[in-house]
Amino acid sequence: MRPAITSFFESEIDLTVVATLLFCRKMCALGSHQHPPENEVRALFDEMSQTYGIVHVISSLGFAYFWRRRCAAAIRRNSKSVLDVMSGAGEMVPILIQQINPQATIRLVDFSSGMCAKAEENSRRWQRSGLKITNENALQLTSKDEEFDSVTCAFGLKTLSDAEMWRFASELWRVTKPDGVVSLLEFSIPSSRLLHPFFKLYVKWYVPILGKLFLGNPDNYRKLWHYTCLFRSCREVIQHFERAGFETNFQSHFFGCATQIVAYKRSEECLKIHREHAHGHY
Ligand SMILES: C[S@@+](CC[C@H](N)C(=O)[O-])C[C@H]1O[C@@H](n2cnc3c(N)ncnc32)[C@H](O)[C@@H]1O
Numbered sequence: 296m297r298p299a300i301t302s303f304f305e306s307e308i309d310l311t312v313v314a315t316l317l318f319c320r321k322m323c324a325l326g327s328h329q330h331p332p333e334n335e336v337r338a339l340f341d342e343m344s345q346t347y348g349i350v351h352v353i354s355s356l357g358f359a360y361f362w363r364r365r366c367a368a369a370i371r372r373n374s375k376s377v378l379d380v381m382s383g384a385g386e387m388v389p390i391l392i393q394q395i396n397p398q399a400t401i402r403l404v405d406f407s408s409g410m411c412a413k414a415e416e417n418s419r420r421w422q423r424s425g426l427k428i429t430n431e432n433a434l435q436l437t438s439k440d441e442e443f444d445s446v447t448c449a450f451g452l453k454t455l456s457d458a459e460m461w462r463f464a465s466e467l468w469r470v471t472k473p474d475g476v477v478s479l480l481e482f483s484i485p486s487s488r489l490l491h492p493f494f495k496l497y498v499k500w501y502v503p504i505l506g507k508l509f510l511g512n513p514d515n516y517r518k519l520w521h522y523t524c525l526f527r528s529c530r531e532v533i534q535h536f537e538r539a540g541f542e543t544n545f546q547s548h549f550f551g552c553a554t555q556i557v558a559y560k561r562s563e564e565c566l567k568i569h570r571e572h573a574h575g576h577y
Pocket of ligand 1: 340381
């Protein structure tokens with residue numbers, strides 16, 4: 296039999312150890328809420344490239360497809376040149392093909408070589424002339440100034456830090472033609488308190504389990520939740536696009552589970568007409 300005093304101290308020590316472990320766990324969780332460095336994001340998507348397409352279709356219960364359609368619908372149908380940036384395996388391409396001028400050129404840009412290779416593989420199915428896939432960083436595009444009539448970006452914003460978001464907005468301003476349109480879409484934290492627990496359950500558990508089922512690494516899909524938490528919604532980043540010069544329009548889909556920014560690069564001529572109207576000079 297141990298003396299009562301010894302077991303009292305032992306249980307105290309146990310409690311201290313448990314408390315310390317819980318504290319460390321909490322700190323690790325907070326630490327992982329930092330924006331990831333570029334090479335980490337690239338490696339993550341390289342690893343996910345084989346499973347991303349199928350997991351995304353099933354995990355979004357078809358919503359992602361409809362939201363991408365909304366994203367593409369915001370650009371000009373008569374665009375001659377379209378850039379789809381952070382293009383992944385080209386998930387946006389079938390929708391763009393349906394919605395825009397058949398003669399338009401489509402440029403896909405992604406910095407993950409795994410995703411670009413998957414897009415190359417998929418492009419054999421699309422058989423679209425004028426489609427080019429480029430493996431490069433969206434924050435440092437090799438495209439010429441004012442090269443594109445329209446730009447789309449679906450589900451790529453969440454891993455960018457504030458500084459990177461500003462570089463991205465400036466880069467999109469540079470490559471977009473005057474009177475061009477940029478349409479940006481991202482998963483977001485729903486504003487409704489009622490929906491929030493379901494959304495959390497969905498992104499934190501359902502998506503990683505699907506990731507596991509489809510031979511992916513569930514931790515990769517779990518990271519999506521961390522990045523979405525950090526990003527919150529397109530509303531938080533709208534100021535970067537306005538500061539770059541765009542006139543913006545914010546849209547929310549399905550109670551804020553996805554949000555969208557449609558950014559217009561008004562030409563000087565258009566701005567002049569607008570100013571004249573505002574001052575009553577017709
Ligand atoms: C969640 S996937 C989205 C793919 C696709 N647009 C879609 O609709 O599903 C995000 C993609 O953005 C790419 N990405 C993230 N940051 C990037 C950057 N700075 N430059 C280029 N691509 C980037 C990743 O490699 C990844 O393929």
